[in-house]
Amino acid sequence: MNFDNQAQAYDQRVGFTGETISAIRDFLFSLKPEARVLEIGAGTGFVGIELAEKAASYTGLDASEGMLSVFRERAAERGLKPTLVQADADKDWGIPGSSCDLIFGSRVFHLLEPEHLSSEILRVADQGAILASGNVLRPKDSVHHGLRRILHQLLREEGYEPKKKKESLSKVFSSVSDGGNYTSKVVSEWTRPFVPADAIASWEHKHGLAGNDLPEDLHNAIVVRVKEKATAEFGDLTKAMELREFYQIDFITIIKP
Ligand SMILES: C[S@@+](CC[C@H](N)C(=O)[O-])C[C@H]1O[C@@H](n2cnc3c(N)ncnc32)[C@H](O)[C@@H]1O
Numbered sequence: 001m002n003f004d005n006q007a008q009a010y011d012q013r014v015g016f017t018g019e020t021i022s023a024i025r026d027f028l029f030s031l032k033p034e035a036r037v038l039e040i041g042a043g044t045g046f047v048g049i050e051l052a053e054k055a056a057s058y059t060g061l062d063a064s065e066g067m068l069s070v071f072r073e074r075a076a077e078r079g080l081k082p083t084l085v086q087a088d089a090d091k092d093w094g095i096p097g098s099s100c101d102l103i104f105g106s107r108v109f110h111l112l113e114p115e116h117l118s119s120e121i122l123r124v125a126d127q128g129a130i131l132a133s134g135n136v137l138r139p140k141d142s143v144h145h146g147l148r149r150i151l152h153q154l155l156r157e158e159g160y161e162p163k164k165k166k167e168s169l170s171k172v173f174s175s176v177s178d179g180g181n182y183t184s185k186v187v188s189e190w191t192r193p194f195v196p197a198d199a200i201a202s203w204e205h206k207h208g209l210a211g212n213d214l215p216e217d218l219h220n221a222i223v224v225r226v227k228e229k230a231t232a233e234f235g236d237l238t239k240a241m242e243l244r245e246f247y248q249i250d251f252i253t254i255i256k257p
Helices: 004-014 018-031 048-054 065-077 114-124 143-157 165-175 196-204 216-234
Strands: 036-040 057-062 083-086 100-106 125-137 183-194 241-253
Touching: 004 065, 018 048, 018 100, 018 125, 018 183, 018 241, 036 048, 048 057, 048 065, 057 065, 065 083, 100 114, 114 125, 114 165, 125 165, 143 196, 143 216, 143 241, 165 241, 196 216
Parallel strands: 036 057, 036 100, 057 083, 100 125
Antiparallel strands: 125 241, 183 241
8 A cells, every 4th residue: 555645644634642642652662761663654753753752763664755755854843863764564674683672563564464574573673672563443332343344244245354453463463472462552542523424435545445455346336335334224424423542552572583
């Protein structure tokens, strides 16, 4: 997925508050003070800039030059010079071995190939390094969740298996820690307005659905069917509702073989 064309409007769309960003930063440094930080999928740097300010060193890696150029502007405004690397994380990261104490990704690891991700993490991590993955979660009984459930059911009916974020992440955590279990912590929560029709509309132009590349006709047909089924279940989809969201960080100490 290419984020170049989202870069300028990205921060506004994601809409994390300063409070959430500080909570993420403070929690990560409570795990590993004075860390040499590597952030994968650093994007526009709205979290990364805070990490760069406090870290012993900070490197942000992202495939999108558009996202990184917003990060560079942000860093220049703050008088900081983080190392920013434009690279595809599914290929060689170009980061020296055993050079990181904290490897962090916010809403990104599920987009990457789990085996390559695990092997690069093991290579760049120093002894005792932490792997941390941040994600936004929503309650299981929310309409947001309901739309995903309907989408996944329709994909399965068409013979496609929806990609589950949690499963691919568990695989990575397990392989970098010799099968160990990770710990989870909600560091911030908030409520925001949510319009189901807008969420469905964003799927119309999205590349792929739940990690599956579909023929265009089928993609469009599934989006239409999600709309129909969701209307039958939830009523008027154009009405804004309150959506509770949580930022959770899953983390583990990496065990190098
Ligand atoms: C959903 S955004 C998350 C950005 C930011 N970390 C956040 O929490 O909002 C995913 C980011 O990962 C980057 N990305 C996606 N696939 C990538 C890949 N294969 N290699 C490197 N970066 C990638 C995108 O360019 C984008 O900046």
